[in-house]
Amino acid sequence: MRRASDVQRKLGTLADVHDGLRKFIAQYDAHAELLTPAFALSGTLPSAAAAGYESMAPEELDAFLADMEPDVRAADRDMREIEALEAKGVTGAGKLADYKALEPRLEALITAHEEDVELAASLEQRIAALVDRHSTHVDALSELFVAWDDLLTDTEDKVTRLERNRQERQRLGYE
Incomplete structure (x- = not known):
């Protein structure tokens, strides 16, 4: 539980700093069935991936999150680009289910x-x-x-x- 709360706290901190990531997380649940890959919904994940982050030591988790930082920054940059496209009205934001x-x-x-x-x-x-x-x-x-x-x-x-x-x-x- 402590590890999960640490991960959640760290992700929350990242989301607070990056507006694009925060908006993405806030709207993810509304379109989760469209955004989640089919393999994730089918239950065919390998057993090692299914075990998740619980099997990681705190140091491994910290290293993993540090390794993920460039990806999170890239996701934030992508989210800003998406916001710019939404502002221009070219994405049809919020109409994905339509x-x-x-x-x-x-x-x-x-x-x-x-x-x-x-x-x-x-x-x-x-x-x-x-x-x-x-x-x-x-x-x-x-x-x-x-x-x-x-x-x-x-x-x-x-x-x-x-x-x-x-x-x-x-x-x-x-x-």
Whole structure:
């Protein structure tokens, strides 16, 4: 009991000095089910951790708390940053439990998004197949136009040669 009261007194002193930590502790119980990790609620803590601080000697506890000081200071700094964000109105402070009711909508949106992703993938495959068929048709038409152009060029060349031959015959008087 004495050790627990010493720890509580030391934590109380730290909380009195740091406003952010004091506010966090004061509001923790209201949202404990949302802030406490799942493993802590499931009762799956290892036996050494379950024994807690009772098995520590006072010197070990003092050393542990001294080692925790940077973490507590970092938590205080984080709490100040959170307060600054709350002051700006970007955190939705005090409304954490309201979001619990939105989970079914979120799950429905995630499901709909996954269905949309599958549909988009299917449409992309269909579009790719259409583009492939289109390029095949364009290639075939291009080849036909090239063949047609070659045929027309050959025909024009033959007509030009025949006209020259006819003109040459007329000049020579064979016709």
